Amino acid sequence: MIVNLNNFILRRKPLWEEYDDMLLSLEQDGSRRLSLEEIQRLQTLHEHIAGDLVRVRTFASEPDTIDYLESLLTRGFGFIHESNKFKFQKSKCKQAFHAFPRTLRSHRHAFQLVVITFILGAILGGFLVAVAPDAKDVLLPFAHLHGDPSDRVAMEESVTSGDRSAMHATFAAQLMTHNIKVSIFVLVLGIFFGVFTLVLVFYNGVILGAVCVDYLLADEGIFLAGWLLPHGSVEIPAILFAATGGIIIAQSMIQKSGRLSFSARMRRIRGDLLIIISAVALLLFWAGIIESFFSQFHYPTLPYGVKISFGVLQLSLLILYLLLPHKPDTEDHT
């Protein structure tokens, strides 16, 4: 009678092996696209194997066969029930262009909270430096900002372009990687209910406010605008966008919309987070290039008017991009 199980295994083995081979080829080449016939065959084999598992479980208790069939089903289930796989297509690139402003708008309250926190930090930082100028030694983490702004301006303007161009590619690379790491960190800290994300945003606001007031009080506003605007007009928004991602995570953790579980709520925001982090990485890549190849060159190498105009133009384009009406999403979110 036990020979029946053997017969069963012998009879079904070709189907199991065929399914195993198909899975192996899919696992080894993730980019492989199946033809319609192959998809239909995979589905048919998957159903056969699920049926075989039920039979073995119901009419016998043979652990090796059960284990084998379960391992086949586990491997195949993901291919049969594929979710939205990313494909590089022109239409996708176009959609991505429209997706970021649309995403930001759909989470405008989170973005507003981040901007307000940043502005409050900037006001506090500015106020503290205005009231107690010595406080900047405590507030500002960078030693080169502790001294008199006029001294720094004089020093920067005396440096020739030849001295500066020595290591600017390295500086750009370091800036890009550092800022992207900071942005990722600001975003993932949202998991702690957004508290640390907001603390980081507030602290960055304090630093910026303190630096701005320090330079304005020293009557070095033009230098400040020429130094910060070209890269800051992209870098600061990028970090604020990343922080918005963190607040979106926090919102999903705090707000229980209906009966959705934590996983379901996270699933709803995953696409938005991906769009935000992609945009942030692109903006910071650009900011890194600008900061090292443009921002660090001062008068007389580069007139402040050119630098300020460039920064203002860049900021205006960014605002225009975010405010212009964008095509609605034509794809279903899965």
Add this chain to the structure above:
Amino acid sequence: MSFHDPHRLTLTTEDSVSFSVQLASPLLRAFALGIDIMVILGTLSLVRILLILFKLLGPDAYIAINVLVTFVVSIGYFMLLEWIWSGQTIGKRIMGIRVMDASARRLSSSQIVIRNLFRSLDMLPYFYFVGGCVSMCSKRFQRLGDHVADTLVVRTRRRPHPEIRNLPPMKFNSLKKYPRLEASLRRELGPQEAELLARALLRRDELSPEARLDVFHQLASHLQSQFKFPPEILATSDEIFIRNCVDTLYRNLKEF
């Protein structure tokens, strides 16, 4: 989805076919991570040798490209391989584990990116301390990144084809007269218990006569303590009783 064994996750298809997946333990994941870190370091050493050519362009370009390549490889390694190999990296392949969606569907690109971005938090303060603690406290061994991306790491080692068993066919089985009892045996005895009974029968000739009597007596007592058998069934020897039970468990597949 439901849990029977804390290390296995049971999934049900839309045809109501359930199958279980073994979750990868934090230790297994740590080994896979160790291999991946070695691969990353090896790749970076190799790339740096190739990048020596950039020294011709000057030290600035060389260092800048080094910084960028280090960053891209360390961040992109996991994302790229998990995307190309459907949830596997080199370390995970070697250890026979795979990342998958918590509902067993294929990973989406957003899941891959998000679970890997959260590595920066999971690896704090050193050697994935946060991620390790979180996964050890999690029922499904998920680190923070897995929780947010709704992913699991499971064991997907390819199993060998099931063996063809050469147990002697049985002509008579007194249990056949009791179909309810047979059904109850099939339903309630776990695969491990059935395997134990079958293996005892297969290896009975290797045992000394005393050991053979003792083993089959223990197995029979175990079954008799779990199920109520009619006196007619128990009138046989322990070995025949176990053979009847094994026949009941492994019979009937040809009818389908």
